Amino acid sequence: MRELVVVGAGPAGMAAADAAARRGVAVTLIDSASRLGGQIYRQPLADPGGSEPARPGGPSLPARFRSLEDERVEMILGASVWSASRAPNGFALRLDANPDGGGAVVETQAVVLATGASELVLPFPGWELPGVSTAGGAQALLKSQNVRVGRRVLVAGSGPFLLPVAASLARSGAKVAAVVEACSPSRTMAKLARVLMYPSKVAEALVYMRQLATHRVPFLGGSALISCGGSDRVQRAVVARLDQNWVPVPRSERSFEVDAVCVSFGFVPRLELCRQLELEDTHDGAHPGATAVHDASMASSVPGVFVAGELTGVGGAVVAELEGRIAGHAAASYLGRAPGPASATEWAKAVLKLRRASTFADLLGDIYGLQPGWTTWQTASTVFCRCEDVTWDTVRHAIDVETKSARAVRGLTRCGMGYCQGRTCGPALEMAIAALTGARLGDSGDLHSRPVAVPVPLHQVAEWSDLSEPERSSGDVAPPDQRNRGR
Amino acid sequence: MSVEAAYVPVHFHFDGAELQAPSGLTIAAGLLYNGVLSWRTTRVAGMPRGLFCGIGTCFDCLVDVNDSRAVRACLTVLREGDDVRTSSSTGGPAHA
Amino acid sequence: MIGSAIGTRLAAHDISVCILDRYEPAAGCSSTGEGNILVSDKLPGADLALALRSALLWRELGAKLGDEIEYDPKGGLVVAHSDEELTELFALARSQQLQGVRTRFLAPDDLRTVEPSLSENLAGGVFYDDDAQVQPMRAVGAHIAEIRRLGGRVVAGAEVVGAEFGHERRIRSVTTSAGRIEAGSYVVNAAGPWASELAQRLGTAVPVVPRRGHVLVTEPVSPITDHKVYEANYVGSIHGGGSEWTVSAVVEATVSGTMLLGSSRESVGFARTPNPAIVAAIARSSVALFPCLERVRLMRTYVGFRPATPDRLPIIGRDASIPGLLHATGHEGAGIGLAEATAEAIEDLVLGRAPTIELAPYSPGRFDTGAREGP
Numbered sequence: 001m002r003e004l005v006v007v008g009a010g011p012a013g014m015a016a017a018d019a020a021a022r023r024g025v026a027v028t029l030i031d032s033a034s035r036l037g038g039q040i041y042r043q044p045l046a047d048p049g050g051s052e053p054a055r056p057g058g059p060s061l062p063a064r065f066r067s068l069e070d071e072r073v074e075m076i077l078g079a080s081v082w083s084a085s086r087a088p089n090g091f092a093l094r095l096d097a098n099p100d101g102g103g104a105v106v107e108t109q110a111v112v113l114a115t116g117a118s119e120l121v122l123p124f125p126g127w128e129l130p131g132v133s134t135a136g137g138a139q140a141l142l143k144s145q146n147v148r149v150g151r152r153v154l155v156a157g158s159g160p161f162l163l164p165v166a167a168s169l170a171r172s173g174a175k176v177a178a179v180v181e182a183c184s185p186s187r188t189m190a191k192l193a194r195v196l197m198y199p200s201k202v203a204e205a206l207v208y209m210r211q212l213a214t215h216r217v218p219f220l221g222g223s224a225l226i227s228c229g230g231s232d233r234v235q236r237a238v239v240a241r242l243d244q245n246w247v248p249v250p251r252s253e254r255s256f257e258v259d260a261v262c263v264s265f266g267f268v269p270r271l272e273l274c275r276q277l278e279l280e281d282t283h284d285g286a287h288p289g290a291t292a293v294h295d296a297s298m299a300s301s302v303p304g305v306f307v308a309g310e311l312t313g314v315g316g317a318v319v320a321e322l323e324g325r326i327a328g329h330a331a332a333s334y335l336g337r338a339p340g341p342a343s344a345t346e347w348a349k350a351v352l353k354l355r356r357a358s359t360f361a362d363l364l365g366d367i368y369g370l371q372p373g374w375t376t377w378q379t380a381s382t383v384f385c386r387c388e389d390v391t392w393d394t395v396r397h398a399i400d401v402e403t404k405s406a407r408a409v410r411g412l413t414r415c416g417m418g419y420c421q422g423r424t425c426g427p428a429l430e431m432a433i434a435a436l437t438g439a440r441l442g443d444s445g446d447l448h449s450r451p452v453a454v455p456v457p458l459h460q461v462a463e464w465s466d467l468s469e470p471e472r473s474s475g476d477v478a479p480p481d482q483r484n485r486g487r
Numbered sequence: 488m489s490v491e492a493a494y495v496p497v498h499f500h501f502d503g504a505e506l507q508a509p510s511g512l513t514i515a516a517g518l519l520y521n522g523v524l525s526w527r528t529t530r531v532a533g534m535p536r537g538l539f540c541g542i543g544t545c546f547d548c549l550v551d552v553n554d555s556r557a558v559r560a561c562l563t564v565l566r567e568g569d570d571v572r573t574s575s576s577t578g579g580p581a582h583a
Numbered sequence: 584m585i586g587s588a589i590g591t592r593l594a595a596h597d598i599s600v601c602i603l604d605r606y607e608p609a610a611g612c613s614s615t616g617e618g619n620i621l622v623s624d625k626l627p628g629a630d631l632a633l634a635l636r637s638a639l640l641w642r643e644l645g646a647k648l649g650d651e652i653e654y655d656p657k658g659g660l661v662v663a664h665s666d667e668e669l670t671e672l673f674a675l676a677r678s679q680q681l682q683g684v685r686t687r688f689l690a691p692d693d694l695r696t697v698e699p700s701l702s703e704n705l706a707g708g709v710f711y712d713d714d715a716q717v718q719p720m721r722a723v724g725a726h727i728a729e730i731r732r733l734g735g736r737v738v739a740g741a742e743v744v745g746a747e748f749g750h751e752r753r754i755r756s757v758t759t760s761a762g763r764i765e766a767g768s769y770v771v772n773a774a775g776p777w778a779s780e781l782a783q784r785l786g787t788a789v790p791v792v793p794r795r796g797h798v799l800v801t802e803p804v805s806p807i808t809d810h811k812v813y814e815a816n817y818v819g820s821i822h823g824g825g826s827e828w829t830v831s832a833v834v835e836a837t838v839s840g841t842m843l844l845g846s847s848r849e850s851v852g853f854a855r856t857p858n859p860a861i862v863a864a865i866a867r868s869s870v871a872l873f874p875c876l877e878r879v880r881l882m883r884t885y886v887g888f889r890p891a892t893p894d895r896l897p898i899i900g901r902d903a904s905i906p907g908l909l910h911a912t913g914h915e916g917a918g919i920g921l922a923e924a925t926a927e928a929i930e931d932l933v934l935g936r937a938p939t940i941e942l943a944p945y946s947p948g949r950f951d952t953g954a955r956e957g958p
Contacts, residue, residue: 032543039542046511046564049495082881083859094859118544130524130537137541137561145516146509149538232535233524270544278856386539386547389531403607403739411614411720414839418530419546419557419576419802421883424539451857455802455880461866530803530840557802577840579804580875 001107002028002074004331005093007081007273008114010038011317012309012324014065016112017073019328019346023337027073028106030095032080032454036068037061038116039136040317042144060143076467079104080454084111084273090304091277094464096456103460104467110304110334112327113274113292114320117267117310120288120427121157122374123392126228127263128383135165135264148174150260154237156180156225157264159368163208165262170215177256179212180239182246182265182374184222187367195367198360224248225261226377234261246373265370267314268427272453277305283442286369287314288427290446296351297330298323306331315361322354372435384432385425387418395429399436406430406444419455422447499569501526514571515541515548515560526550526560530576549574584613584719584919585911586773587726588926590735593933599767600735602727603759605742609723612775612918615887617798617835617843618719619811620920623659623711624818627678629896629944634917635683636940637924638713644923645717652722653838659714660689660698662705662872663815669706672815676709685712700807700875714811716835719919738764746770746785753907754785769933771909776853776888778898778912787902790950791913793888795854797847797861799869802880803840807873811835813846814868820848821915822895828861832868834876842879844869846916848889857884889916897921899928899945909933910947 006017009031017029029036035043035058043058056077057069068075076097083094090109097104119134126132131150133141135157138149148169154177155166166179188195195202212219222241226248229236237256240248268289274281280301281290292307294300300307306327309320329347333339339347378384380393390413398409406429409415415429416422422429426447433444496507501523508517515538518526525535527549539547541561548560552571557578565571586602587609594600604610620641625631645654661676663669676686687710694708695701727737741761749755754766774781776793813833820831828849835843847861862884870876890913892898898913911929914921924940931938943949 044511045513045562048511050497050510050512050564050566083862085856085859092859118542119540121540128534128536130535133538134540134545137538140541140561141516141519141538145512147512147516147519149519276856383534386536386545387529389529389534405607408607408610408614411609412724417839419549419882420544424545424547451859451862451884452881455882457878457880458801458866458870459877461863461881462870463867464863576803577805578802579807579879 001090001109002026003108003335004028004110004112005030005106005108006112006114006328007084007093008038008116008309009033009036009077010040010114010116010309011321012116012327013038013112013114014068015321015324016114016306016308016328016331018065018068019325020112020332021072023329023332023339023343025332025335025337028076028108029068029073030076030079030081030093030106032078034078036065036077039140042140044144076106080456081273082453082456083451084276084453086277095467096454096460097467102463102465103456105464106467110306110331111277112306112308112324112331113300113311114307114309114324114327115270115273115311117269117314118423120265120268121263121424122265122428122431123382123384123425124226124228124374124377125379125382126230126234128386129228129230129234130232131230131234131259132228132261132263135161135262138260138262139165139168142168142172148172149262150258151175152177152258153260153262154178154180154225154239154256154258155262156237156239158182158370159264159266160205160364161264161266163205163212165264166217167208167211169262170211170217176212176215176217177237177258178218178220178239180220180223180225182222182224182242182371183368184244186222187369191363191367194363198363201360224374224377225263226253228261234258237261242373244371246371247376248373266368267310269311269314271311271448272450274300274307274311275449276451276453277302279305279307285440285442286365288430288441288446289448290442298327299330299334304334313361315358319354319357319361322350322357325350326354370431372431375432375435384428385413385415385418387420387424388414390415395432396436399433404433404437404439404444406433406446409433410447416447421450497565497567499565499567499571501571502573508565512565513561514550514552514563514565514569517565518560518571526571527574527576549576584609584723584922585775585914585925586771587723587730588922589771589773589911589929590730591726592926592930594730594733594735596930596934598933600730601764601767602730602735602737603741603743603757603764604739605760607739608727608737609720611777612887612889613719613723615798615885616719616916616919617833617845618653618717618722618919619917620715620717621659621711621811621917622679622684622713623661623709624821625679625917626818626822627682629941631679631682631684632940633897633921633924633945635713636927637921638715640923640927641715641717641920645715648725652725653718654715655717656715657810657835659711659811659813660694660708661711661813661815661817662694662701662708664705666706668815672709675818686710687712698808698810698812700873701812702872702874704871708815716811717919718838722919743781744784752905754905766907769907769909771911771929773911775912775918776890778890778910782902782910785905785908787904787908789898789910789912789947790893791890791898792850793853794891794915795847795849795851796845796887796889796916797857797865798885798887799844799862799865799881800883800885801842801844801876802882804842804879805840806836807842807875808834808836812872814872817846820846823848828858830861830864830868832865832872834869834872841882842876853888855886857886889914890918891915893950897925897945898947899925900932900942900947903948903951
């Protein structure tokens with residue numbers, strides 16, 4: 001039985017592990033990637049030569065997280081938690097720890113869930129063409145592998161994430177045809193007084209804008225990529241101006257020649273493990289997906305389970321790290337480690353900083369909103385569910401005629417039943433139901449409840465060994481330093 | 488396609504063609520490096536797919552490699568001698 | 584499934600029909616099962632009689648609607664792990680044969696001719712030609728569409744919370760979350776595992792309790808099996824009743840290429856969160872039947888609640904105390920398969936026809952110690 005398992009090694013998880021370990025807790029940090037850092041501090045998956053990573057922290061891991069490598073913290077990297085459940089005296093997490101052997105079970109008294117978010121993408125005609133990727137995917141490719149998605153790239157969608165991605169692509173030598181932001185600049189202008197209260201954030205944005213200007217990348221606000229065309233890959237991108245509901249303005253279309261397109265409309269928390277542990281979550285009615293309910297010490301509604309990072313609301317890396325630190329402290333106290341004066345001060349400081357950082361995240365949420373007009377970009381044959389090739393027409397018919405429930409639409413149309421189990425289309429489905437029926441976003445339910453959080457081979461489901469007693473673990477689970485990147 | 492660095496090549500096959508890519512890349516990155524944008528056909532409509540989310544959540548980038556079927560190309564590191572093949576979006580034992 | 588099947592038959596006789604669901608059609612058991620139409624797992628006697636009749640009716644419906652409802656007369660293979668199990672299985676099969684079930688007795692070598700991917704460690708099995716499969720949500724959808732076409736009403740989001748009684752204790756109207764609805768001549772309780780709750784709200788009782796099951800869904804794979812394959816101890820697990828959970832492997836492929844793996848039974852009320860230990864046990868026993876499933880990935884799992892009765896026979900017929908109230912429930916894990924014959928039985932009752940099959944064994948009144956009522 002372990003003391004504390006932290007699931008997710010992004011800024012939230014790393015900060016939680018660090019804070020708890022410094023309080024004397026025996027911490028286990030689990031991540032499905034082979035290296036620390038999560039999405040935002042992406043590290044190369046392999047060392048040069050394709051060999052297994054020699055160190056859990058890759059070359060560009062921020063220095064303040066380096067101390068995690070000193071082996072105070074047990075790391076199980078390259079393993080995904082597919083099931084989290086209650087166990088006597090705590091919780092049981094099931095992992096696909098070894099791709100060629102059995103799975104593993106880890107039992108623990110307390111858990112910090114820091115599983116982050118995945119990208120929100122809204123369908124549009126031609127989005128399924130090869131060469132269309134998410135902004136995050138393009139960024140990951142560039143940062144961890146030095147590979148560009150294309151030579152002439154259009155970056156489109158909504159949200160602050162478009163800027164750094166476009167800037168990275170421009171700096172790498174790609175021609176960025178345009179950055180296309182659905183929200184009108186007037187929304188930022190309307191909140192300008194509040195935005196200016198965060199000078200470091202403004203400076204950051206200005207750096208990106210300057211880089212884009214240097215590379216002559218046009219910024220098209222209040223506009224959207226409404227369709228892509230090409231024979232067997234993307235070759236054309238059509239951008240139109242939008243009204244405030246995101247309905248395209250007639251005759252405002254412009255066409256760009258491209259060989260790649262990157263899209264992003266924000267992020268959606270990855271809630272599977274929260275749902276498996278029956279944590280209470282809440283829906284803000286403005287963004288698809290739900291967020292885990294927590295108190296000021298990041299404790300969830302289930303005693304012993306703490307949440308941090310994007311799970312509590314998409315707020316970015318700074319907020320995530322602060323929440324993680326608080327969660328680590330709270331978990332240590334939960335496990336009976338009274339905080340000394342230094343820890344108490346650190347904890348209190350994190351709470352104060354979090355308040356300020358959160359208000360900026362909220363401000364961004366106010367500026368970047370999602371409007372229902374995206375449903376008018378679809379044609380009847382637009383692919384809505386990429387995995388199962390379910391068209392917009394099929395989904396819309398199910399919503400109009402049959403049901404307002406996301407799960408029922410899934411059952412009727414197979415939307416969300418493919419390999420990705422609704423991770424890509426689920427949020428768009430929630431939004432489509434709200435847009436088409438006028439219901440409050442969230443009333444349709446969502447597809448985030450997944451008792452199997454990641455696909456796992458049946459032999460790992462069937463045979464598992466208990467990782468609590470490493471000396472006595474079964475021979476078919478390799479120790480951490482010998483685990484392969486799975487196929 | 489890529490920002491040049493010290494280049495240690497990995498040689499592999501894709502649908503029979505001989506290709507190479509810098510070592511340490513994922514299969515998806517290695518294919519993109521070679522200008523290959525799609526390596527899968529969808530189950531229902533047989534449409535081409537390649538990289539989409541790039542981080543392992545969308546399962547669009549499924550590829551067959553050696554005796555594994557329908558693995559995520561964006562997460563799987565490319566190794567010397569890999570036999571990479573277009574996936575038909577079906578997993579399970581290669582012989583069944 | 585039960586309700587919509589009944590509705591279609593009655594509407595076809597120009598009877599004005601109104602189907603109520605507290606959520607929407609197929610929101611209950613119909614969306615969480617496997618779509619089994621089995622005779623193989625039925626005990627001889629009343630259990631098997633209903634199943635045989637229903638399988639025939641499904642065959643007819645399948646011929647009419649085929650692809651739309653994905654009706655597949657694929658056949659079922661029941662396998663035994665040991666000689667003792669095989670002896671019991673053969674005995675059951677022989678007694679089922681006497682009632683007209685088509686069976687083929689298979690030695691281990693024959694097993695692998697029928698199912699090449701089966702484990703080599705099996706003692707033998709029985710093949711049942713009459714077992715079939717359907718896609719339940721589509722079947723419900725087809726029935727609902729037909730009911731509407733015939734002028735019937737389907738009201739979703741209407742949860743029955745009570746009733747207004749008229750003369751002689753007939754139900755005059757039901758009170759629902761969507762308003763009051765006139766009852767007409769008959770009210771049918773087809774609420775599956777919630778049938779006892781509904782009965783209580785109407786002032787009567789039927790002994791139906793939920794029996795939870797898990798289904799595992801794999802990634803799409805090249806076909807491993809063309810039939811439904813399950814372990815001989817499945818029949819025992821239906822009729823067992825201990826407090827611990829039981830698992831018995833059931834493996835089949837679907838049109839979309841995914842494999843469905845079951846089965847489990849436990850009494851945990853309506854608990855919604857799947858039990859990972861049960862998921863592991865189903866995985867284990869499925870891989871024991873089909874070793875090539877080892878590397879196939881599990882994509883999702885879901886639970887459903889079977890309506891179980893004390894003697895494991897359905898409850899079909901007139902309520903003992905409320906005139907005009909009929910029950911059509913308690914089908915345990917066989918609701919889809921038994922739906923058509925159940926609907927026919929209700930049709931017989933409502934039309935005043937001689938029943939197509941003997942209905943006494945399914946009578947709601949059989950549970951009253953001082954029962955006065957027949958079928």
